[in-house]
Amino acid sequence: RMSQLYGKEKGWEYTILIPTIIKVRQAFGRAIRGPSDVASFFILDRRALSKKIIKILNIKPTIVSLPRGKLP
Numbered sequence: 001r002m003s004q005l006y007g008k009e010k011g012w013e014y015t016i017l018i019p020t021i022i023k024v025r026q027a028f029g030r031a032i033r034g035p036s037d038v039a040s041f042f043i044l045d046r047r048a049l050s051k052k053i054i055k056i057l058n059i060k061p062t063i064v065s066l067p068r069g070k071l072p
Contacts, residue, residue: 021056
């Protein structure tokens with residue numbers, strides 16, 4: 001329905017991307033409460049590497065590639 005109203009790309013952004021980004025930013029906020037707090041986040045979805053999402057999340061990604069099944 002959203003894609004009919006706004007087009008395929010905008011419909012996807014409004015129904016999937018924006019709610020997902022809101023939830024991710026909320027998770028960041030739960031881990032970092034004060035100026036001295038430090039946290040690491042692992043987003044295991046290649047789509048998070050898009051320039052648009054990196055800009056919206058205001059993150060500096062560190063990309064680590066591990067062989068499948070070899071997580072530390």
